[in-house]
Amino acid sequence: MNPQLVEEIIQLLIAGGPVVVDFFLKIESLLNLGSDAKQNIANAIASANASDQDTINKVGAWMAANGFVAKVSFVLKPA
Amino acid sequence: MKLSVLVLSLALCVGCIHKATPVTPWERATTDNALFAQIDNSVEQGAESVVSSGLVSAQTMAPVIGWTGQVATAHQQITAILAKGSSLSAADYTTIQALLSQIQASGNALVNSGSLSIKNPKSQQTISADITALITLGNALLSDLTALNIPPALQGASN
Numbered sequence: 033m034n035p036q037l038v039e040e041i042i043q044l045l046i047a048g049g050p051v052v053v054d055f056f057l058k059i060e061s062l063l064n065l066g067s068d069a070k071q072n073i074a075n076a077i078a079s080a081n082a083s084d085q086d087t088i089n090k091v092g093a094w095m096a097a098n099g100f101v102a103k104v105s106f107v108l109k110p111a
Numbered sequence: 112m113k114l115s116v117l118v119l120s121l122a123l124c125v126g127c128i129h130k131a132t133p134v135t136p137w138e139r140a141t142t143d144n145a146l147f148a149q150i151d152n153s154v155e156q157g158a159e160s161v162v163s164s165g166l167v168s169a170q171t172m173a174p175v176i177g178w179t180g181q182v183a184t185a186h187q188q189i190t191a192i193l194a195k196g197s198s199l200s201a202a203d204y205t206t207i208q209a210l211l212s213q214i215q216a217s218g219n220a221l222v223n224s225g226s227l228s229i230k231n232p233k234s235q236q237t238i239s240a241d242i243t244a245l246i247t248l249g250n251a252l253l254s255d256l257t258a259l260n261i262p263p264a265l266q267g268a269s270n
Contacts, residue, residue: 083148091180
């Protein structure tokens with residue numbers, strides 16, 4: 033990896049603290065693949081599903097806690 | 112340079128997905144797809160965080176948080192299509208394209224509303240820039256899928 037890129041990442045991690053470190057580690061784990069392509073694909077699919085479900089759950093909880101009507105059941109329809 | 116820009120650079124750079132053997136087109140597509148979901152999740156968490164810290168009102172961030180939920184819901188459909196693997200058809204590609212197009216249109220509308228210049232503590236860049244990064248990643252995903260040559264041949268499909 034480009035040394036300048038590494039330096040910039042380190043500076044961001046220092047500046048951002050634990051929340052950015054957590055985010056970066058998740059991203060890094062996504063970008064480091066094992067040798068088994070089939071397993072990598074399965075892991076990536078599972079990761080996407082887990083992230084999306086977590087987002088939907090958090091949005092629903094936040095909307096309810098703040099008195100908004102959650103519209104997370106809204107589905108974008110293909111044209 | 113901000114973290115999400117770095118992340119996108121990593122994701123879009125062929126050599127930056129680390130693997131001992133060559134990365135297949137399917138691995139690239141599904142990895143970018145997972146990255147898309149992770150960044151959407153980080154936008155949601157960041158938007159909640161700026162409300163919790165009192166920097167902006169819940170009323171201001173509600174459209175952003177609602178949008179991330181809608182994106183996640185639509186993205187679940189995209190992931191379900193990708194999970195079909197080698198049975199992915201041209202119609203599936205068109206569906207994914209349409210879903211991403213709608214995510215991009217609604218994301219651009221949100222950015223153009225002009226009230227999202229606050230920094231997301233999760234990504235260390237503005238919420239507006241996060242949404243733009245997500246849109247860019249959607250385009251990268253479409254490019255990945257184009258590389259799969261749908262139809263007739265699906266290169267490297269192994270699931």
